[in-house]
Amino acid sequence: MSGNGGHGATLAEKVLSRASGLDTVVPGQIVEGRVDLAMMHEQGAQTVGPFHDMGATEVWDPERVVIAIDHWVPASTEGAAVLHRILRKFAAEQHLPHFYDVGNHGICHQILAEHGWVVPGDLAVGTDSHTNMLGAMGAVAAGIGPTEMAAVLALGRLWLKVPPTIRVNVHGELGPGVTAKDLVLRLLGEVKTTGATYKSVEYGGPTIDALSMPQRFTICNMTTEMGAKCGMVAPDQTTYDYLAKIAKHPMHPLQPDKDARYERTIDIDVNGMDPMIACPYSPDNVRPLTEVVREHVKVDQAFLGSCTNARIEDMREGAALMRGHKVHAGVRFIVSPASTSIYNQCLQEGIIEVFTEAGAVFTNSSCSACFGGNMGILAPDEVCISSSNRNFPGRMGPKEARIYLVSPAAVVASAINGEISDPREFSS
Amino acid sequence: MKDVIEGRVWTLGDDVDTDQIIGGKYLTIIDPNELKKHVFEIALPEFAKGALAGDIVVAGINFGSGSSREHAPQALRAIGVGAVVADSFARIFFRNAINLGLPTIEAPGVRKLFETGDTARIEMRAGKVANARTGAAVTFPPLPHHLLELLEVGGLVEKVRKELEARAGKATA
Ligand code: SF4
Numbered sequence: 292m293s294g295n296g297g298h299g300a301t302l303a304e305k306v307l308s309r310a311s312g313l314d315t316v317v318p319g320q321i322v323e324g325r326v327d328l329a330m331m332h333e334q335g336a337q338t339v340g341p342f343h344d345m346g347a348t349e350v351w352d353p354e355r356v357v358i359a360i361d362h363w364v365p366a367s368t369e370g371a372a373v374l375h376r377i378l379r380k381f382a383a384e385q386h387l388p389h390f391y392d393v394g395n396h397g398i399c400h401q402i403l404a405e406h407g408w409v410v411p412g413d414l415a416v417g418t419d420s421h422t423n424m425l426g427a428m429g430a431v432a433a434g435i436g437p438t439e440m441a442a443v444l445a446l447g448r449l450w451l452k453v454p455p456t457i458r459v460n461v462h463g464e465l466g467p468g469v470t471a472k473d474l475v476l477r478l479l480g481e482v483k484t485t486g487a488t489y490k491s492v493e494y495g496g497p498t499i500d501a502l503s504m505p506q507r508f509t510i511c512n513m514t515t516e517m518g519a520k521c522g523m524v525a526p527d528q529t530t531y532d533y534l535a536k537i538a539k540h541p542m543h544p545l546q547p548d549k550d551a552r553y554e555r556t557i558d559i560d561v562n563g564m565d566p567m568i569a570c571p572y573s574p575d576n577v578r579p580l581t582e583v584v585r586e587h588v589k590v591d592q593a594f595l596g597s598c599t600n601a602r603i604e605d606m607r608e609g610a611a612l613m614r615g616h617k618v619h620a621g622v623r624f625i626v627s628p629a630s631t632s633i634y635n636q637c638l639q640e641g642i643i644e645v646f647t648e649a650g651a652v653f654t655n656s657s658c659s660a661c662f663g664g665n666m667g668i669l670a671p672d673e674v675c676i677s678s679s680n681r682n683f684p685g686r687m688g689p690k691e692a693r694i695y696l697v698s699p700a701a702v703v704a705s706a707i708n709g710e711i712s713d714p715r716e717f718s719s
Numbered sequence: 720m721k722d723v724i725e726g727r728v729w730t731l732g733d734d735v736d737t738d739q740i741i742g743g744k745y746l747t748i749i750d751p752n753e754l755k756k757h758v759f760e761i762a763l764p765e766f767a768k769g770a771l772a773g774d775i776v777v778a779g780i781n782f783g784s785g786s787s788r789e790h791a792p793q794a795l796r797a798i799g800v801g802a803v804v805a806d807s808f809a810r811i812f813f814r815n816a817i818n819l820g821l822p823t824i825e826a827p828g829v830r831k832l833f834e835t836g837d838t839a840r841i842e843m844r845a846g847k848v849a850n851a852r853t854g855a856a857v858t859f860p861p862l863p864h865h866l867l868e869l870l871e872v873g874g875l876v877e878k879v880r881k882e883l884e885a886r887a888g889k890a891t892a
Pocket residue numbers: 361362398399419421596597598599657658661662679680
């Protein structure tokens with residue numbers, strides 16, 4: 292259906308029309324959107340104060356609220372223990388049944404994905420910037436702060452400015468050793484960390500169509516690093532198959548119109564593309580991995596984890612490369628699956644053993660070394676190779692420490708060699 | 720919110736992300752008065768001790784990028800910062816700051832007009848930021864009506880409180 296002043300609507304415009312109950316919306320318009328799903332992690336503890344200060348007494352719909360603690364699990368400091376306690380108390384008082392507590396925990400975005408909490412057409416918000424990951428479901432999924440979340444819990448809606456949309460069309464086939472992570476890094480090198488600020492990024496084209504849901508999650512996840520409000524993939528059979536048994540509420544499989552108006556269209560051909568690496572100190576400081584490999588950068592720590600790349604597919608890929616090799620002397624290799632169910636799957640498939648026998652430390656599922664506040668913190672002059680999404684100064688502790696962002700396979704290759712390496716070296 | 724905000728300026732560069740405003744190790748701190756001791760620890764270490772209520776932060780592009788942590792604007796509000804003006808903002812920081820009632824102004828070109836220690840004069844409705852020392856000024860599109868309103872009532876907590884009270888009033892009437 293076309294209707295936005297003579298042209299069609301983008302996917303984000305379709306979803307926000309639905310959320311706000313309007314026939315059409317245009318970029319720049321401020322709308323009140325009805326929220327389909329609200330997610331909180333530890334930062335949610337800060338919503339409790341404003342929620343009460345607002346005079347709110349009841350959460351608008353306990354069935355649409357998910358709490359998933361992930362940054363400090365189990366609590367590693369007294370401060371974290373207090374945050375967890377505030378959330379548990381709030382959940383009990385408000386009768387919030389969907390609390391993923393210690394033992395059933397995982398990184399909040401992965402919990403939303405693997406339990407089907409966000410479905411096509413949804414407006415989802417979370418107290419974490421990488422909530423964008425869930426846009427892979429064909430939803431508008433955005434990060435908000437805790438005061439705003441308090442208003443969402445009280446009212447079930449929030450104000451939104453309809454974003455303009457950047458369309459990204461991807462063609463070609465990803466070669467061996469080249470992953471969705473490399474694709475999104477390449478895009479970041481082009482769009483830069485401010486290129487999509489306040490905007491929606493809509494991914495499509497034959498390469499995206501061929502990606503699995505986990506790969507789409509990785510791409511939408513790092514849309515956050517472009518400054519975007521949301522990153523989205525229109526739902527298709529891959530989406531419906533993924534959600535078939537787990538969807539928690541009815542889907543509204545909206546599609547962008549053929550004559551949708553995009554602020555900008557980016558065409559990318561991935562044929563012959565090399566693996567990519569984001570160098571310190573910004574996720575958009577992207578170079579072909581082969582270039583950096585030639586500089587023989589020694590690594591002190593390797594991290595396979597985070598909401599970007601710690602799903603079972605990433606773990607399998609990493610273990611396949613690890614098998615028959617040892618972690619290089621002098622490298623601390625931390626492997627942290629994104630959820631308890633992925634942990635259990637790793638256990639069943641013998642993946643944990645592959646890593647631990649090679650000399651890696653396989654941790655419980657959490658954000659782990661990703662954010663410099665829990666474990667895996669670096670010393671100032673150290674280098675970490677990581678499958679996560681950010682390498683700003685201070686991200687893993689001291690501002691001087693250098694973080695390089697790559698695919699899971701490149702993390703493992705570097706852990707084996709003790710310096711930044713190309714995973715394709717191991718494929719023959 | 721005052722229509723004219725005046726204060727002493729602290730300048731920062733481009734891309735000051737939330738890790739540089741409040742580091743990950745402080746995220747378990749809830750008390751804003753504790754948080755404010757660590758603000759800009761990486762980007763501008765002398766700020767936390769030297770900043771006074773009413774001071775104005777002037778930054779370059781993409782201020783507040785990175786995480787959704789509200790600790791960042793909270794710490795600034797706890798200090799009593801009068802306004803944050805930048806060439807551009809990352810979206811979650813912008814929302815968080817406005818929701819907390821902290822005047823947040825996107826004025827492209829503003830950063831190069833100021834040095835730390837200058838006095839800035841911001842006219843919210845007219846959309847103008849001027850340097851009192853040099854006289855240089857830039858204009859900006861004033862905030863949309865509903866955001867000015869949000870600042871006017873003192874932030875989102877107050878706004879929702881009024882709405883819930885009105886709703887309860889109707890229910891009992
Ligand atoms: S894994 Fe890292 S990026 Fe993802 S939610 Fe946790 S801290 Fe944030």
